Amino acid sequence: xxxxxxxxxxxxxxxxxxxxxxxxxxxxxxxxxxxxxxxxxxxxxxxxxxxxxxxxxxxxxxxxxxxxxxxxxxxxxxxxxxxxxxxxxxxxxxxxxxxxxxxxxxxxxxxxxxxxxxxxxxxxxxxxxxxxxxxxxxxxxxxxxxxxxxxxxxxxxxxxxxxxxxxxxxxxxxxxxxxxxxxxxxxxxxxxxxxxxxxxxxxxxxxxxxxxxxxxxxxxxxxxxxxxxxxxxxxxxxxxxxxxxxxxxxxxxxxxxxxxxx
Amino acid sequence: xxxxxxxxxxxxxxxxxxxxxxxxxxxxxxxxxxxxxxxxxxxxxxxxxxxxxxxxxxxxxxxxxxxxxxxxxxxxxxxxxx
Numbered sequence: 001x002x003x004x005x006x007x008x009x010x011x012x013x014x015x016x017x018x019x020x021x022x023x024x025x026x027x028x029x030x031x032x033x034x035x036x037x038x039x040x041x042x043x044x045x046x047x048x049x050x051x052x053x054x055x056x057x058x059x060x061x062x063x064x065x066x067x068x069x070x071x072x073x074x075x076x077x078x079x080x081x082x083x084x085x086x087x088x089x090x091x092x093x094x095x096x097x098x099x100x101x102x103x104x105x106x107x108x109x110x111x112x113x114x115x116x117x118x119x120x121x122x123x124x125x126x127x128x129x130x131x132x133x134x135x136x137x138x139x140x141x142x143x144x145x146x147x148x149x150x151x152x153x154x155x156x157x158x159x160x161x162x163x164x165x166x167x168x169x170x171x172x173x174x175x176x177x178x179x180x181x182x183x184x185x186x187x188x189x190x191x192x193x194x195x196x197x198x199x200x201x202x203x204x205x206x207x208x209x210x211x212x213x214x215x216x217x218x219x220x221x222x223x224x225x226x227x228x229x230x231x232x233x234x235x236x237x238x239x240x241x242x243x244x245x246x247x248x249x250x251x252x253x254x255x256x257x258x259x260x261x262x
Numbered sequence: 263x264x265x266x267x268x269x270x271x272x273x274x275x276x277x278x279x280x281x282x283x284x285x286x287x288x289x290x291x292x293x294x295x296x297x298x299x300x301x302x303x304x305x306x307x308x309x310x311x312x313x314x315x316x317x318x319x320x321x322x323x324x325x326x327x328x329x330x331x332x333x334x335x336x337x338x339x340x341x342x343x344x
């Protein structure tokens with residue numbers, strides 16, 4: 001590919017240029033959320049569905065700062081522990097915004113909030129049956145990933161490391177293995193801590209990266225959002241370029257001929 | 263039933279119904295619609311979604327769907343999340 005060639009990607013028939021998907025949680029306030037998302041260049045943002053605060057109905061809402069007309073909202077099932085809760089939550093999200101593209105996550109208990117795969121399978125089945133296009137957060141388990149794809153999930157999103165841990169991509173071999181076998185997009189979701197982690201995920205061949213805390217919990221979220229944008233692009237280009245082989249011995253970069261002699 | 267917790271002082275006036283909204287007890291006039299409830303709370307209908315007794319209320323029916331005694335309603339919106 002050349003620098004000018006289109007390198008867009010697709011989920012469930014929708015085409016996107018940016019390979020960085022960002023969360024909208026954990027920011028200081030909605031102004032900072034909006035500024036960081038703008039700087040990230042993301043086109044898809046994850047959002048949660050919660051009860052409105054009846055005692056403060058005029059409180060500013062996320063939609064006032066991060067317009068669903070500009071960004072593709074990807075509602076999540078955070079906090080849902082059963083298939084029934086996930087379906088209810090995303091039906092509400094669909095009515096609130098009219099989207100079918102959703103992020104399924106069913107988490108186990110603290111301290112790891114590890115994907116609860118039996119509950120995830122059950123919820124995925126129920127959501128797909130209800131007409132949703134499911135991007136699914138999952139363990140870095142190639143068998144689970146394949147099974148989710150076979151069920152009809154539109155993207156497979158294994159964790160790099162536990163949510164909010166900032167530990168990076170701790171098992172790059174399994175992420176590569178999942179990507180090699182998948183016919184739908186694979187995104188590393190969760191665990192990214194800094195720009196080099198996002199670049200690594202892309203160098204492994206992932207189609208995109210999903211992160212939230214790495215930007216929101218940086219000392220300067222807007223600058224980190226810029227860094228993440230550059231890292232995802234750099235990692236993608238490095239993947240497309242194809243890295244040189246690793247070599248245990250040195251191989252001089254400068255020619256040995258034509259040296260001056262006394 | 264949500265109104266099982268009502269004390270005498272909270273008992274609705276006649277011509278009123280009691281419903282549960284996001285876990286809170288509220289009184290509305292008999293025949294009030296979902297749109298009337300949202301308006302009474304002060305919510306922008308374009309930014310919320312409503313579930314009534316675990317069934318989605320389509321936006322197109324807000325103005326016509328009348329609430330009934332004991333309804334359990336959930337009103338949600340999008341917030342920041344990962």
